[in-house]
Amino acid sequence: MSMLKLAFQNFKSSFKSYLSLIISLSFTIMILCNFMNLVDSGILNQLGESNARNVEIIIQVLSFVIGCFMLFFVWYSTNVFLTKRKREIGVYVFMGLSNQRIGKLYAIETIFIGLTSLILGIGFGALTSQLFMMILMRISEITVEIHFQFSLQAGLTTTLIFGLIYLLFVIKGYVNIVRSSVLEMVSANRQNEYVKQKKVILVFKAIAGVVILALGYYLAIKEAGMEVMGNVFIAVVLVAAGTYLLFGGLIPVIFQGLATHKRFLYKHERNLWINNVIFRIRKNYRTYAMVCVLMVCSVTALAFGFAMKNRYDGIVHFENTYTYQVLSDDSGYRQEFATLIEKNNDIDVSSDIEILAIDSTYTDNPYSQPYALLAYSQIKKVAEETGMDFDLQEPSDDEFISLNHLYLMSLTNDMVADINTINGQEYRSIAAIDTPYLGYMQENMDYMIVNDHVYDELQVYGQKMHLYNYKIADASNFEASVEDIQSSEHCLGLVKIDPEREEIAWIKILYSVSIFMFMVFVFAGGCILFMKLYNDAFEEKERYAILLKLGISRKSLKKSIADELLFAYVAPLLVMSISSYFSVRALGNLMQTSLFSVYLVSVLVIIIFFIFCYLLSLLIYRKNAGI
Known part of the structure; x- marks a missing residue:
């Protein structure tokens, strides 16, 4: 059997495993494709030369942001996929295949995933291009003539951006497999993100995380003059670093402390999931921190769009005070x-x-x-x-x-x-x-x-x-x-004063675009957590099988899984809610407007989406773990 056929068979048999990854990549490609098409469609020319130029600049910047996010997301997802597949692919070594041929098999299978995501993303991008423009202009309250027109250049540009990013990590995965030993392949899924650290180091990271976060929060809301912009920039860096240290230090320390209190541990069968959470947080803390930062970015992006819209409405009202x-x-x-x-x-x-x-x-x-x-x-x-x-x-x-x-x-x-x-x-x-x-x-x-x-x-x-x-x-x-x-x-x-003039109509486009960016970041954050928990379920299958043989009831194990997965969603959500409050507060000070209602609504939307992801994860996790 040829490598192509074998890779295609593996792709078909594992398609359900790849579905969350394919949907996530397709969604990101679709959004990028629609933004590219918006620039190339010629619709923006109806807004006037100045507005069209400003909107094009905004979309180019946002396309760059989505491209960077795509780079990061593809890097993360291909790493997860590679780790999951390494153990399975490592079996081929015992069948006489060389590392080079195994690497080729992985590369072809990964390319199938990328091509499927690209075709779906471009296809849905073309189908939804007119709807995307209608929604964008409706939210922006801008009246333009919209007609169906999908730019071939937009599709080619999106394909080129995604193709280069994806190919880069396919090659990286191929080189990784070629240089891996059989032992590394077989034990790869037990090495992923696992960091064994002494308690002293964890305590140090915990204290550093709390101090850095507190300093970031302080700078975010500090009353200042000309240095306020610098304070906001420093606060962003500190909050991101503090969040990483929080998940890598403070939360593991708290749970390890809870595990030493027997009265707490043995009530309500907490020992079935507390220790596993300790292992998971040390193993997956980078993922939790990354999702948390993504959510903070999503809330901040949405708040910025609303702040600009409020300022636009204020300026229009200001200028139209007198005719x-x-x-x-x-x-x-x-x-x-x-x-x-x-x-x-x-x-x-x-x-x-x-x-x-x-x-x-x-x-x-x-x-x-x-x-x-x-x-x-x-x-x-x-x-x-x-x-x-x-x-x-x-x-x-x-x-x-x-x-x-x-x-x-x-x-x-x-x-x-x-x-x-x-x-x-x-x-x-x-x-x-x-x-x-x-x-x-x-x-x-x-x-x-x-x-x-x-x-x-x-x-x-x-x-x-x-x-x-x-x-x-x-x-x-x-x-x-x-x-x-x-x-x-x-x-x-x-x-x-002409009440119909639209000299700064581009701000309304920025407002509507921020809503789409919010959706992209929230969707991506939920998908990252979902993919991580989906893969964790396969690792836990043997452990749960042993627990069943030891006499632990399925009902107890189901509750344990529910509590463990609940922590995986609640921990990033809780830290995000606190951090995003200060980021929105800082933005409100900078823009001189109150954004608290935007903060509440955006957090509520994320909570609802995470509840959906949690329920879906719970259903699939139990199935994959054999419970």
């Missing part, structure tokens, strides 16, 4: 401009305010935007006229309140002490707000709200401007009044 903003050189023209607008539109809200632009020669920032002063009483009047919130405390003579615009993403959390100097006098910021009292015009200058006394004193150092603001009932009819407003000799400048 027209008219700049004039004097006061008293509010009714004149209102009359011109009312020829074609009804006015819902209007306000006017005086702005004092300080000459840069009197300030400490001569090369940046000039300071623009606003009187406290006038801001209060604008708030009353427009119905906006106003709960500001009036500044003292050496204080001011910063009136900011909404940033898409800030690299600080506004905790930096802000002191501005005008004509040698220092003024200290006591608060920073982003309420859109001045609407779109709030983006153009550094606004300082000072008390009326200071405002009057500083008038000699600047130039007054008058801003008249109007919001009409039908914003889509804004063009109708533009010529009338500009016909006035008192109109020095006009800002008109």
Whole structure:
């Protein structure tokens, strides 16, 4: 029988064993293929040149992330597959086959798995491409014309990326088998990830893990200024390292301590699974840590998407506060401009305010935007006229309140002490707000709200401007009044807001993409745990057979398996829930928004998915273990 036929027969007979791996790989390939097709389909061109370019950059970055994840996932899954197959393949040595021919057999069988995954992934990617785009645009709330179009280039690019990654690990597995001895092959599945360590080392790792995690959590929520971005980056590294040490040190120490307490151990037949958990955590702690980190990444990715969407909605609301903003050189023209607008539109809200632009020669920032002063009483009047919130405390003579615009993403959390100097006098910021009292015009200058006394004193150092603001009932009819407003000799400048413009629509795409990334990471994490437990069941078959012969009932063994598998899912889930809380909290501080509800929903979704994986694992584990 040829190697090809033998490998194909092995593949067919073990297809159920490979099913979870094939589904996981196919799902990842399908997502990557759909992202590639989105770029090549030409649909993004309907969003405009700027949006299309930004979305393409986002998708290219995400494709790179998925590619890196695919590299990692293929490495892990092929290692698990190789270890499981080594003992079986090692039998061929006794049949007279050389290591080279055995390695060739493994490579062909592994290629069958990869080809099946690739065909399914590309096939479902092509079939779901239109649905993927519809869901993406629906979540993004973007209206574009969608037609079925699957790009051959997208399929070829996906095939090339996956093929190179997969071939790399096929070759690695072939070389591994060629260099392995018969003893290594036969005992391989008992060596996987097993790390025998002294208790002193475990205690050291436990303490180090707790300290590193605590430091990472602290940096994640620490109040900071310009260094906040660096703190977040360091926190990510520390949380990942701390999670690894936690599963490799603290959890084994806890369970070993429980195993020494006989009263605890012998109640409810815990001795049937506690010791096995100790062995499993020392054997599989890298897997648990990896799944935990994947889940933290999934929750953070989803929270980031929601944070960007919230910021987008805030910016759109901010810019659409007023439909027209008219700049004039004097006061008293509010009714004149209102009359011109009312020829074609009804006015819902209007306000006017005086702005004092300080000459840069009197300030400490001569090369940046000039300071623009606003009187406290006038801001209060604008708030009353427009119905906006106003709960500001009036500044003292050496204080001011910063009136900011909404940033898409800030690299600080506004905790930096802000002191501005005008004509040698220092003024200290006591608060920073982003309420859109001045609407779109709030983006153009550094606004300082000072008390009326200071405002009057500083008038000699600047130039007054008058801003008249109007919001009409039908914003889509804004063009109708533009010529009338500009016909006035008192109109020095006009800002008109088109409610239909989509200059930053790419942010909504980012939001919907983050949902798909969340799904990919969660699905992958569940599949990794499922594959690991699936393979562990075969190793435990002999042990459970012996326990049955010793008189242990099947009911007790089934409960033992249920408790053991429950730990395998609950431990990563518990650590993930704690770590992701701090990661989402850090992201919320950075983006200046509350993401707690996103955290709760995402964790709940993961719990539901893990419950499904647990029940499926329990059913298959018992079957494979012969219980």
